[in-house]
Amino acid sequence: MLAVVKKPRIELSIQGAQAAEIVDWLRKKYDVSVLSVEKEDALVPIESTEFWKEMEKNRVGNLLAGARLKAGLTQGELAGKLEIRQNMVSDYERGKRSLSPAMAKRFSSTLQVREEQLTYGTEKPHE
Numbered sequence: 001m002l003a004v005v006k007k008p009r010i011e012l013s014i015q016g017a018q019a020a021e022i023v024d025w026l027r028k029k030y031d032v033s034v035l036s037v038e039k040e041d042a043l044v045p046i047e048s049t050e051f052w053k054e055m056e057k058n059r060v061g062n063l064l065a066g067a068r069l070k071a072g073l074t075q076g077e078l079a080g081k082l083e084i085r086q087n088m089v090s091d092y093e094r095g096k097r098s099l100s101p102a103m104a105k106r107f108s109s110t111l112q113v114r115e116e117q118l119t120y121g122t123e124k125p126h127e
Contacts, residue, residue, distance in 0.1 A: 007031060058095035063118050065093040067111045081110045 007030070014022055026032050033051040035044065046052050055062055068078050068089075075093070079086040091097035092107075099107070099119065108115040 060099050060119055061093045061095040064099070064107060067107070067113050067118060068093075071111050073111075078110065082106055 012026075023032060023034060033049070035046060035049050035051060068075070071078075073081075075089040076086045079089045082089070088097065092099055092103075101115075104115045104118050108118055111118075
């Protein structure tokens, strides 16, 4: 069984007789999505799951939050480095604010990642 706890973001692969029982226990405290139960069920492409669809709604914000966490910074610390308010970083990460090219450049420079990683997840395809 492949399960995801949405907040805090945790991915679990649980196998064995009590897998469903463990997921039920987790559901008492966290919002859990089960992505796949491998018994008789066929594997499901992640792109067709509700979890994936929810994550895609705010792709840029999720990529930005991931880059910030990878850099080991809190929203407040990143805001201080960018000389903006912490709630602005939060707004970008939650998709409440659009990331302009100028702001993407500032974030990428501060987080030491390529701009394309913040906006596309990978480099732009060559045309």
